[in-house]
Amino acid sequence: MVAIQGERGAFSHEAALDLLGPQTQVMPRPSFDALFDAVKEGAADRALVPIENSLAGSIHENYDRLRSRPFHIVAETQLRIRHCLIARPGAVLEGIRQVASHPVALAQCREFFARRPHLEAVAAYDTAGSVMDLLRDGAVTRAAIASRLAAETYGGQILLEEIEDDPQNYTRFLLLAREPCPPPGAGAKTTVVFTLQNAPGALHRALGAFAARGLDLAKIESRPLRGRPWEYVFYLDVLGDPAGELAVALEELRALSGEFRVLGSYPRRGDSA
DSSP: OOEEEEETTTTTHHHHHHHTTTTTOEEEEEEEHHHHHHHHHHOOOEEEEEEEEEEEEEOHHHHHHHHHHEEEEEEEEEEEOOEEEETTTOGGGGGGGGEEEHHHHHTTTTHHHHHHTTOOEOOOHHHHHHHHHHHHHHOOEEEEEOOOOHHHHOOOOESSSOOEEEOOOEEEEEEEESSSOOOOOOEEEEEEEEEEEESSSHHHHHHHHHHTTOOEEEEEEEOOTTTTTTTTEEEEESOOOOHHHHHHEEEEEHHHEEEEEEEEEEEEEEEEO
């Protein structure tokens, strides 16, 4: 059982099916905290968490949760986000007056609304949830923006497909579990979180452990350290075999760090989907 944030039919649900197969069972949760709690309490075996979007950037609150919760990253996937305009069966595009969805989805469809100034955008708590609500008791003049999976899940009618402004719209998801995955070998990505002394050259020396060994850094993210103004915690994604040169580089980084934890070594997913 995989916990997701949002209702069935959400993009997280679609990503879970893409990563784990069509028979995957998901456990919808209303918030990210509830999603993490489902794994902590044993209600779900794993959780699928969005961590960054190619247009909107990192989901910072989930980076903070990765650091504060004792879970391991065991896999990743990337999902192309395709927004559909979904209505009640029998509705026609010309009759739609209101369109509901999550604020991020609405923002990713600005050009769609700009070309149709008669449409009112209505913020909702979830993309798939807006479809669920629409099909339960919505008016025929209302529509929602969500995935094709949401339309199929709740019996909605797709009026338009791929209405997002930018087709290069991908979200990266991390699969979390209570135990680490088996050693993934050379095609691995490793994510670590660490803090450094607030001193000149500290970050340069830390990253030099990887540069000296020709290791590819896929991403670096910083977040404020609560209670310590203008100090930061760093998250690093590095490519390479965790049993090879990467292990030596991580030990060097550990020696330079205050807080240090490997959040997971897991098979790297391709750069597009």
